[in-house]
Amino acid sequence: xxxxxxxxxxxxxxxxxxxxxxxxxxxxxxxxxxxxxxxxxxxxxxxxxxxxxxxxxxxxxxxxxxxxxxxxxxxxxxxxxxxxxxxxxxxxxxxxxxxxxxxxxxxxxxxxxxxxxxxxxxxxxxxxxxxxxxxxxxxxxxxxxxxxxxxxxxxxxxxxxxxxxxxxxxxxxxxxxxxxxxxxxxxxxxxxxxxxxxxxxxxxxxxxxxxxxxxxxxxxxxxxxxxxxxxxxxx
Amino acid sequence: xxxxxxxxxxxxxxxxxxxxxxxxxxxxxxxxxxxxxxxxxxxxxxxxxxxxxxxxxxxxxxxxxxxxxxxxxxxxxxxxxxxxxxxxxxxxxxxxxxxxxxxxxxxxxxxxxxxxxxxxxxxxxxxxxxxxxxxxxxxxxxxxxxxxxxxxxxxxxxxxxxxxxxxxxxxxxxxxxxxxxxxxxxxxxxxxxxxxxxxxxxxxxxxxxxxxxxxxxxxxxxxxxxxxxxxxxxx
Numbered sequence: 126x127x128x129x130x131x132x133x134x135x136x137x138x139x140x141x142x143x144x145x146x147x148x149x150x151x152x153x154x155x156x157x158x159x160x161x162x163x164x165x166x167x168x169x170x171x172x173x174x175x176x177x178x179x180x181x182x183x184x185x186x187x188x189x190x191x192x193x194x195x196x197x198x199x200x201x202x203x204x205x206x207x208x209x210x211x212x213x214x215x216x217x218x219x220x221x222x223x224x225x226x227x228x229x230x231x232x233x234x235x236x237x238x239x240x241x242x243x244x245x246x247x248x249x250x251x252x253x254x255x256x257x258x259x260x261x262x263x264x265x266x267x268x269x270x271x272x273x274x275x276x277x278x279x280x281x282x283x284x285x286x287x288x289x290x291x292x293x294x295x296x297x298x299x300x301x302x303x304x305x306x307x308x309x310x311x312x313x314x315x316x317x318x319x320x321x322x323x324x325x326x327x328x329x330x331x332x333x334x335x336x337x338x339x340x341x342x343x344x345x346x347x348x349x350x351x352x353x354x355x356x357x358x359x360x
Numbered sequence: 361x362x363x364x365x366x367x368x369x370x371x372x373x374x375x376x377x378x379x380x381x382x383x384x385x386x387x388x389x390x391x392x393x394x395x396x397x398x399x400x401x402x403x404x405x406x407x408x409x410x411x412x413x414x415x416x417x418x419x420x421x422x423x424x425x426x427x428x429x430x431x432x433x434x435x436x437x438x439x440x441x442x443x444x445x446x447x448x449x450x451x452x453x454x455x456x457x458x459x460x461x462x463x464x465x466x467x468x469x470x471x472x473x474x475x476x477x478x479x480x481x482x483x484x485x486x487x488x489x490x491x492x493x494x495x496x497x498x499x500x501x502x503x504x505x506x507x508x509x510x511x512x513x514x515x516x517x518x519x520x521x522x523x524x525x526x527x528x529x530x531x532x533x534x535x536x537x538x539x540x541x542x543x544x545x546x547x548x549x550x551x552x553x554x555x556x557x558x559x560x561x562x563x564x565x566x567x568x569x570x571x572x573x574x575x576x577x578x579x580x581x582x583x584x585x586x587x588x589x590x591x592x593x594x595x
Binding site: 148149199201205206279280281283284285286288294 | 421
């Protein structure tokens with residue numbers, strides 16, 4: 126517990142020194158304000174009202190993407206600086222370090238996701254769907270972060286990957302524009318599942334549960350596999 | 361033969377770290393996306409995408425490349441050798457510009473076909489990328505972390521992005537003084553003809569800003585890297 130406290134204290138100092146962390150707190154808020162106040166104006170202007178579900182699912186995916194990439198960049202820097210080797214020999218351990226680094230973007234995503242769904246989203250979801258979307262989103266930021274650090278050997282590869290991984294936020298467009306049985310192929314990507322909850326026709330309890338549970342399972346699968354890979358890689 | 365060797369080595373590094381692979385994927389995405397956009401908006405989207413992605417990709421990656429070389433302590437020792445700072449800056453900028461020009465060309469001909477104005481278009485991408493990469497290098501030597509670089513670079517580059525507002529219909533005569541105006545004009549020559557004067561203005565503008573960026577980046581490099589290294593400080 127004490128070791129975690131030291132990390133938090135270090136991060137607080139870091140926020141002061143490295144303003145990007147502050148931006149990671151402000152960035153999603155700006156996004157939420159944009160969706161709340163500017164998006165309705167734009168949809169009215171260009172008659173995009175029919176695409177509200179699509180836009181809602183696209184913008185909410187930007188929250189875990191932003192937070193995940195930032196956490197990933199922190200870890201890439203710390204690994205290139207050999208900091209992770211230091212953490213590994215403290216009581217925190219490498220697993221503890223990983224957990225801490227992944228928890229923060231996850232928790233922040235839940236917070237921002239909640240504000241987004243309750244206050245900014247152009248479409249209102251039923252309560253069960255909101256819950257399922259939040260659970261999946263909370264795992265998405267860690268997945269994106271893990272993807273960067275588990276695959277990339279150094280920060281430049283991480284940068285390149287961040288460019289590629291950003292494309293997953295366009296998965297809602299696949300769901301929307303590719304016809305019904307075929308768009309399920311997008312299901313191998315985690316972002317497919319929360320977006321699907323925004324885009325299914327009608328409200329069916331069983332449909333939501335099916336998508337939510339299967340989606341959450343796929344998220345967990347990614348987290349476990351990528352964590353293993355990361356821990357192996359930094360040995 | 362020092363410069364060609366350094367230049368080829370930079371390209372090799374970028375290839376090995378996945379920049380070319382990621383840009384194959386990103387280009388494919390843009391090609392598909394541009395084909396989906398209604399024809400009346402496709403041209404403006406093409407200009408915007410060419411500028412904001414392949415055009416300035418060097419700005420995005422130079423941060424990672426410089427930070428990684430700082431980590432690996434390459435920069436402390438590199439300039440003890442006859443290798444000059446000027447050569448270093450040019451080699452980095454030119455190598456990233458190769459990727460810019462290549463991807464812009466591929467995206468353009470895949471979506472809009474081959475037109476006889478492409479030479480001017482590619483000159484535009486070339487000069488845009490050279491300016492932004494050299495400018496990014498000047499920012500990168502001031503930073504110690506990736507997130508720090510992206511924060512600082514977004515502050516530094518904000519003013520250069522102002523002319524993008526003309527896409528929304530906002531314009532200002534002072535934008536004429538920024539290199540971005542020239543960049544957008546030259547890039548738009550791939551879609552419709554521009555006057556000779558517009559072409560001359562754009563090239564002169566981008567070249568002048570390129571020279572300013574180079575002088576600034578070189579000075580920053582001496583102040584932030586060489587002087588510190590010669591005083592025996594760690595970077």
